[in-house]
Amino acid sequence: MCDDLTLEDNERYVKHPGQFSRRQFVTGVVGAGLALYLPVTANAFSVTETRVSVPTPDGNADGYFVYPSSGKYPAVVLWPDILGLRPAFELMGKRLAQSGYAVLVVNPFYRSQKAPVVAEGASFDDEATRNIVIPLAKSLSPATHRLDAKAFIQFLDKQAAVDTRKKVGTMGYCMSGAIAFRAAATVPERVGAVASFHGGGLVNDTADSPHLLIPNTSAQFLVAIAENDDQRDPDAKTVLRKSFAEAHINAEVDVYEGALHGWCPPDSRVYNQEQAERAWSRLLALLGEALV
Template sequence: MKKTTQRPDPQLPQQAFQLYDKYAHGLMSRRDFFSAMAGLAVNAALATSFINSMLPNYALAEQVSFNDPDITASYQKFPSPAGHGEGRGYLVKPKTASAALATVLVIHENRGLNPYIEDVARRLGKAGFIAFAPDALWPLGGYPGNDDDGRAMQRSLEPGKIVADLAAAAKWLKNIDGGSGKLGVVGFCFGGAMAGRLAAELPEVVNASVPFYGSPPPEALIANIIAPLLVQLGELDERVNQQWPAAEALFQQHKLDYKIEVYAGSHHGFHNDSTARYNKEMAELAWQRTLTFFRQHLS
């Protein structure tokens, strides 16, 4: 594993990030999270500051405007006969293209297609890819506008059907008009796990995969992987990182084309610029590596 150095965040105690990780993954209620965060502070004002820093503010996450003149964005549906019958997602294309373009599937975290993930799709469109971000919550009406309800909705869906919907989205995008037939997948947290899993379950469909701080693919499927993988991990993300040594041993055993980058001083979710977990320098480095990786393997 290659590590990139960066100073850790000096402002919030490490326990705050651990608490948010539990809360964000449904291991702690909102009330318990608020109480525990307050317990880390010496006064009420500091407690409020801690909580506000950790909760997402999606106004901070827009790097590319939805009406940027270089892209076109729309919501599109796709068939998913093995899943929920139909899916929907956010499609972003460069406004002008002189040739067929590589495509990238963007898979969200465990709370549906929120504004941060839509912005990631726009960033890819701005960089010259056709990007599509499916919403796993579409069978229930789509992302509800807040993460708490989104998490609850996603937990209520049958996991196998979610995977089937994402697989259907990948196949639909690979064959989209204007696409080159080359497909990359990038995902974050839950989406990171799915990025690796789709590479294993759809080896003839996925041409490159970039999982950000997600669990490794199921061990029984790792031997199926053909696509090169770029795994992006935060140094301080103990919960996810402890899962990777065994997977990496299997990657080596099966001679996969892979690289694992570990970003020092970075927490789980360090690419998400809507919360205090965001590590600007490391996120930008990881993103440039992602674009370079896709350009190399999807050309």
Template sequence: MNRRNIDIRTKDGVAKAGIFGAAEGRAGVILYMDAFGPRPALDAMASRLADNGYAVLVPDLFYRQGAYGPLDAKTAFADDKAGAWLRETMAATSQAMTVDDTWAFLDALAGEGVTGPVGAVGYCMGGARALNAAASYPDSIAAAASFHGGNLASDAADSPHRHAADIKAKVYVGVAGVDRSFPPEQSARLAEALRTAEVDHIIENYVGMAHGWAVPDHSAFNAAGAERHWRRLLTFFGEALA
């Protein structure tokens, strides 16, 4: 695995990150983590993207909390101590924080030699962050994808659908077949917002898949569904970041 560790200085401190793939002249991708943080499973996903021609950055979005982990994606929420820490940390790491950090992530990719367009992909809590990043940096992020992202069209002020008019990127949203964090009414609301804003987008329902199906160490991982996700993601980035 071709991971290199780097430190990224933000307004609030230093975020540790992994970068995968030779960056010089390539298109870049920011991979926004799920709730369980940077770990070998996300490294493997970033490495697969890098093997397909991208320089991939996987930043730790929880860096403000200090050292933690490693977290077990299968058991963390079931463990009283780890689950409480996760819920508190997720609540404390706002969408606005990640959006503010993204300028530093983009700068880090540029510093590594990325000169091509940049894509964003997020899983679980990272899905909304990828879409909000695209809205906040429309001249830098050319493609944004979310897989089993939650609350993409909620009543919250930072819900991505509220910022659809600012998105210039192409958007792909892969939805778990049944997902309490992104119910059908939110999917319809997101589709309407993207359509009204004339955003080039696809929202695809992965029937039979559960929240977390695309991440290999998740309890809901589904190998066939994950491969379908890879086909869609690589085709999407291949078209949008060419």
């Protein structure tokens, strides 16, 4: 998860890019310009984009729902990182829909504020941004994660574009890697694929640690770990691999060399295009195999 050590790593990356493999550095790019950093989807489906309001026990959650314009497809819940629902994640959701999925990109902070919760182009490196998003992140809990997972999947299962005969995917970035894990344990009969990219707190010493939920799931997993996150906590990947093996869960747990925490979203200060594309290809492979 983003913290002071993340900020220190980011500064070193910008000032001394040779410390990590610097493939692509994006800063000051917002809106439609971000699409230039995402390769064109081969054989892309024509898609329909909508703003939606999802009913939950705690109120209506705003979100972005994008899906192929005709037919029925497996559903995916895309949970954004700590900066919340914004253009970069909408682009990622649209790209996934173009590959044949009905994608709900959610605002995890809907209880407090509609998206966007920060200005376009905002960075976690800025103190003013941190002062907004850290309290929002702290307002969430394992209980809200579970409640939202149920509500969002129930919403998707009612949509004409969703093939309810197929399993659902759930994917998260940074703080929402843990949410993706909890979603799989909350609705195990529906969730068939879980992906976590530079997920924070997947292994900790609390009773709510996400790795302890692995035996309660029936999904396949992709866990993509940033190199600096692994350096900080090298035992986490070992615990995850052991937990998956003991639960007989098919999982890919890998450290992405040269990638810093936050390397996947195209608006990230440490966006690593080469490793982000590798992670994306592994996501498509997971979804193609597991959402059946």
